[in-house]
Amino acid sequence: MTTTFLRPVTGFIGKTFVITEFELRKLRHDFTELVTRALQPALWLLIFGQVFARSGAMHTGNIPYLDFIAPGILAQSVLFVAIFYGINVIWERDLGIVQKFLVSPTPRAALVLGKGFSAGFRTLSQAVIVYGLSLLLGVKLNWNPLALLNVLLIVILAATLFSTFSLIIACIVKTRERFMGVGQVLTMPLFFASNAIYPTNIMPGWLQTVSHLNPLTYVVDALRTSMLSGSPTTFGLSIDYAVILVTTGILVIIGARLYSRLAT
Amino acid sequence: MREPVLEIKSLTRRFGPFTAVDTLTLSVSAGEVFALLGANGAGKTTTIKMLTTLLPPTTGEASVAGFSITTQAVDVRRAIGYVPQAVSVDGSLTGYENLLIFAKLYDLPHREQPARIAEALEFMNLTADAKRLVAEYSGGMVRRLEIAQSTLHRPKVLFLDEPTVGLDPIARDAVWKHLIDMRTNYGTTLFFTTHYLEEAESHCDRIAIMHQGKLDALGTCKELEGSLGPGHTLNDVFVHYAGSTPDAGNSFRSVSADRATAQRMG
Numbered sequence: 001m002t003t004t005f006l007r008p009v010t011g012f013i014g015k016t017f018v019i020t021e022f023e024l025r026k027l028r029h030d031f032t033e034l035v036t037r038a039l040q041p042a043l044w045l046l047i048f049g050q051v052f053a054r055s056g057a058m059h060t061g062n063i064p065y066l067d068f069i070a071p072g073i074l075a076q077s078v079l080f081v082a083i084f085y086g087i088n089v090i091w092e093r094d095l096g097i098v099q100k101f102l103v104s105p106t107p108r109a110a111l112v113l114g115k116g117f118s119a120g121f122r123t124l125s126q127a128v129i130v131y132g133l134s135l136l137l138g139v140k141l142n143w144n145p146l147a148l149l150n151v152l153l154i155v156i157l158a159a160t161l162f163s164t165f166s167l168i169i170a171c172i173v174k175t176r177e178r179f180m181g182v183g184q185v186l187t188m189p190l191f192f193a194s195n196a197i198y199p200t201n202i203m204p205g206w207l208q209t210v211s212h213l214n215p216l217t218y219v220v221d222a223l224r225t226s227m228l229s230g231s232p233t234t235f236g237l238s239i240d241y242a243v244i245l246v247t248t249g250i251l252v253i254i255g256a257r258l259y260s261r262l263a264t
Numbered sequence: 265m266r267e268p269v270l271e272i273k274s275l276t277r278r279f280g281p282f283t284a285v286d287t288l289t290l291s292v293s294a295g296e297v298f299a300l301l302g303a304n305g306a307g308k309t310t311t312i313k314m315l316t317t318l319l320p321p322t323t324g325e326a327s328v329a330g331f332s333i334t335t336q337a338v339d340v341r342r343a344i345g346y347v348p349q350a351v352s353v354d355g356s357l358t359g360y361e362n363l364l365i366f367a368k369l370y371d372l373p374h375r376e377q378p379a380r381i382a383e384a385l386e387f388m389n390l391t392a393d394a395k396r397l398v399a400e401y402s403g404g405m406v407r408r409l410e411i412a413q414s415t416l417h418r419p420k421v422l423f424l425d426e427p428t429v430g431l432d433p434i435a436r437d438a439v440w441k442h443l444i445d446m447r448t449n450y451g452t453t454l455f456f457t458t459h460y461l462e463e464a465e466s467h468c469d470r471i472a473i474m475h476q477g478k479l480d481a482l483g484t485c486k487e488l489e490g491s492l493g494p495g496h497t498l499n500d501v502f503v504h505y506a507g508s509t510p511d512a513g514n515s516f517r518s519v520s521a522d523r524a525t526a527q528r529m530g
Contacts (some may be wrong), residue, residue: 011371018368026356096348100414103316103346104369105338263318 019114086170404435
């Protein structure tokens with residue numbers, strides 16, 4: 001009884017990790033991607049961060065501005081890497097790879113979530129970069145192992161969330177040109193309508209409302225709570241996790257429904 | 265007559281006002297080598313997509329290996345293999361890895377996986393290149409690896425969409441030798457589309473010719489040639505039923521797809 005009930009579940013988890021494993025195996029053949037990605041968070045922290053920290057234009061309470069944006073920049077770089085992840089499935093569709101996976105008995109949700117997780121593991125390198133830069137800039141980090149584990153989990157989940165969102169866009173637009181257009185249109189609003197580089201309480205009312213509907217806001221809040229000593233939080237870690245997990249779940253279900261569109 | 269492994273009944277697919285496949289009815293026996301011929305746009309690929317559960321039919325029904333493509337899609341998927349026209353192995357993985365992932369996705373028992381993969385590599389003459397990245401493979405090797413990948417789980421029916429497009433004659437012969445061996449050793453039914461009439465002629469038990477979504481002719485090569493009277497070739501049959509030679513009527517899209525495939529296959 002229990003085994004018949006559990007089999008689809010364990011099967012689903014097993015298949016998800018098979019997909020993740022092979023996505024990650026591809027990575028060891030190409031490291032340049034990891035290096036070039038390090039540039040963007042470096043620019044944001046070293047230039048944008050330093051300039052705004054000096055001007056004192058941002059009122060971030062009792063947290064220094066550089067400390068305030070370090071988790072924001074980590075969240076941003078996770079978003080920027082993940083939001084263009086869907087281009088890979090368009091590429092795989094133009095070859096015949098997606099079709100081959102769709103003809104296999106693998107659950108669609110496992111194909112989607114497996115790819116999402118692999119994006120999650122890929123973006124962990126961004127966490128390493130941001131931690132390195134933060135050390136360099138004297139950000140007061142929280143080195144508690146549990147806090148570090150939280151950062152790891154949040155980065156993986158956030159990348160899963162936004163790469164799945166990206167995959168959904170890919171399933172709808174199906175061509176590289178349109179995908180790049182939509183991706184670019186979405187990234188900046190998601191970034192600016194969040195608490196990544198300024199606190200939401202300096203926003204006009206309407207934007208505050210938008211930012212509270214933006215999953216990135218909760219990612220930033222969770223990272224800020226876990227990364228910084230003193231654990232400053234707006235919503236609390238459990239609300240952050242709940243929003244991130246529920247949003248990811250909904251997106252995976254939508255993605256699984258749309259994934260077969262790639263075969264046609 | 266052997267038992268049918270593929271039974272297609274009034275299968276129809278419309279895209280808006282356009283009918284790509286029109287009330288197709290057809291039966292293929294287990295172990296048969298069956299070719300679907302037709303000019304571009306005749307509905308061959310749409311038919312294969314419906315039979316492989318990639319595309320739901322608008323109306324009609326088909327059963328593959330005893331399972332319905334509309335209500336038992338997962339069972340159908342376990343029973344079939346599919347080699348799409350485009351390149352379907354991953355260039356950034358090795359040949360071995362490309363097979364390993366499908367061994368896992370098709371639930372081959374863990375202990376049997378290494379032996380089955382080794383056997384498939386040996387069968388397709390790829391053992392020496394198993395650890396190389398597929399991006400470095402030649403076109404013929406890529407095709408053989410794709411066939412190895414799609415048959416690792418010993419499917420009852422193997423669907424191939426233009427299996428030899430873009431290959432030189434030697435590579436083409438090698439691919440066919442392996443496909444026929446597959447049928448001989450495992451009784452795999454081969455259902456494929458092609459533009460090359462000589463391939464259909466030399467390898468197929470039966471041929472179907474599609475024209476504008478409809479099945480126009482069906483039979484063995486000899487039967488079809490005979491149907492036009494003595495002295496006719498398969499090419500004459502094709503022109504008679506499909507209204508043109510196989511190469512005529514290519515759309516820009518299909519030509520560029522063919523060339524892109526050919527280019528990637530090296």
